[in-house]
Amino acid sequence: MDIEELMGLAKRRGLFWPSAEIYGGASGIYDYGDVGALLKRRFESVWLSYFVDTGRDCYLIEGSTVLPEAPLVHSGHASRFNDTIVGCSKCKTFYRADVLLSDAGISISEGAGTAEMDKAIKEHRVKCPNCKSTQFMPAKAFNMMIELQLGPEKGDRGYLRPETAQSAYLNFFREFNVLRKTLPLGLAIIGKAYRNEISPRQGLFRMRELTQAELQLFFDPEHWVSELGDLGKRTVTVHLYGKKEKQRIALDELVEKHKIPAFYAWHMGFIDAFYREVIGVPEEKIMFLEKGGEEKAFYNKIHMDIEIDIDSWGGFREVGGLHYRGDYDLTQHGKGSKQEMAVLVNERKVVPHVLELSFGVDRNLWMLLDVFFKKDSDRSVLGIKPYLAPYHVAVFSLQKEADLDSAVERIYKKLRPGFKVFLDNSGSIGRRYARMDEIGTPFCVTVDYDTVKKGSKDHDTVTVRSRDDKKQTRVKIDDLGSFIAERIAFNPYEYFKFN
Numbered sequence: 001m002d003i004e005e006l007m008g009l010a011k012r013r014g015l016f017w018p019s020a021e022i023y024g025g026a027s028g029i030y031d032y033g034d035v036g037a038l039l040k041r042r043f044e045s046v047w048l049s050y051f052v053d054t055g056r057d058c059y060l061i062e063g064s065t066v067l068p069e070a071p072l073v074h075s076g077h078a079s080r081f082n083d084t085i086v087g088c089s090k091c092k093t094f095y096r097a098d099v100l101l102s103d104a105g106i107s108i109s110e111g112a113g114t115a116e117m118d119k120a121i122k123e124h125r126v127k128c129p130n131c132k133s134t135q136f137m138p139a140k141a142f143n144m145m146i147e148l149q150l151g152p153e154k155g156d157r158g159y160l161r162p163e164t165a166q167s168a169y170l171n172f173f174r175e176f177n178v179l180r181k182t183l184p185l186g187l188a189i190i191g192k193a194y195r196n197e198i199s200p201r202q203g204l205f206r207m208r209e210l211t212q213a214e215l216q217l218f219f220d221p222e223h224w225v226s227e228l229g230d231l232g233k234r235t236v237t238v239h240l241y242g243k244k245e246k247q248r249i250a251l252d253e254l255v256e257k258h259k260i261p262a263f264y265a266w267h268m269g270f271i272d273a274f275y276r277e278v279i280g281v282p283e284e285k286i287m288f289l290e291k292g293g294e295e296k297a298f299y300n301k302i303h304m305d306i307e308i309d310i311d312s313w314g315g316f317r318e319v320g321g322l323h324y325r326g327d328y329d330l331t332q333h334g335k336g337s338k339q340e341m342a343v344l345v346n347e348r349k350v351v352p353h354v355l356e357l358s359f360g361v362d363r364n365l366w367m368l369l370d371v372f373f374k375k376d377s378d379r380s381v382l383g384i385k386p387y388l389a390p391y392h393v394a395v396f397s398l399q400k401e402a403d404l405d406s407a408v409e410r411i412y413k414k415l416r417p418g419f420k421v422f423l424d425n426s427g428s429i430g431r432r433y434a435r436m437d438e439i440g441t442p443f444c445v446t447v448d449y450d451t452v453k454k455g456s457k458d459h460d461t462v463t464v465r466s467r468d469d470k471k472q473t474r475v476k477i478d479d480l481g482s483f484i485a486e487r488i489a490f491n492p493y494e495y496f497k498f499n
């Protein structure tokens, strides 16, 4: 699928579209429709079960999306959370400098400075996409946080949080005390973050308001995962910083040959299993890309992007990250708040280190549509795992007729308490199947004449058609609930046995 096709599907099937669409939309902000909102919840709840419920000492918290200025000064965001922008001297349109260059076919490193950007723009005589002028103002840093005024006139300055992570760091001390004062301690947050992106136009891949699912693991660097055990044999694809090519390598080997700490490699395996086994992404479509030098975020000691091969973007794109942030965050907030962040564990005082597992929920949704939407000669199917499906089951009546309708109503009422059920009585059965296939509904239940015909051997049974193999099974109405429940259940322990 290309981008237009995917956006078309998203709009047609109730997934997502630009916010304020009736006013022409706004760039970088999106609304989710009924199907999209459900799909997002499913992804989030599977993520939560897998990363938090199976994790030892991991807890979900929720931080405010509005933060006062002080923590963001000390986290470094107020001074360093910048993009380099460049404005056209003639028409005054501003661009992200790296995007302006890459759109002109010039590659530049992600962390290039303003001088380097200016030089490249001049050298290649880059034209303003808007007015074709080649005269640009000097490139400059632009802070990407969205500023707020809290309270009336000249109130306090605040910001919409640029990442959910800060909420975890700000609450570490409180939670550490609440939770029996032991390390490791994981604090997870699923929530909104905000970035004032310059002219975003990459669908759910560059948004001004986005949802992150993040797990911050606080640990004592001298007492954490030191052995990989059986997990060490698992192979992952990784492109290490400074290497020409990506490689397929066992986690054990990453630790031994490439000096990746065991705790880090362990979590690479944990994440790889999430994408391959839980989500079902083919092995060759997942890789870790290590960032180094200027490309690495300033707070990270080890920084790997989690990338998935996404056809609509023409290759591998970042959907998450695994970041070893050291003690940067707690040390900074300790200084800024004058609160002691060192804690007493293992008979030592230690400022906990942080390993961050970070996922862009919106990007992952786009990925699900891109990777799992398949078109063949006779139909289009969103072949996601049944537990990720927005609607679990659809209920149809073969014909519009009073007897059948009342059976449909009975089934609908019966299934609704445990499942997300979609009723559809418009169009042919074929059209109704097609609509459900496109949004990944794993089961369609059809009520026919035999269902309501007393004395028929199929009385009180329905046809259940399964999405993937189109197989039709006759199931007793009384057994429908357990038939579906068994097939949509998600048990994270089946997928990861190393905790």
Ligand SMILES: [Zn+2]
Pocket: 088, 089, 090, 091, 092, 093, 128, 129, 130, 131, 132, 133
């Ligand atoms: Zn211009």
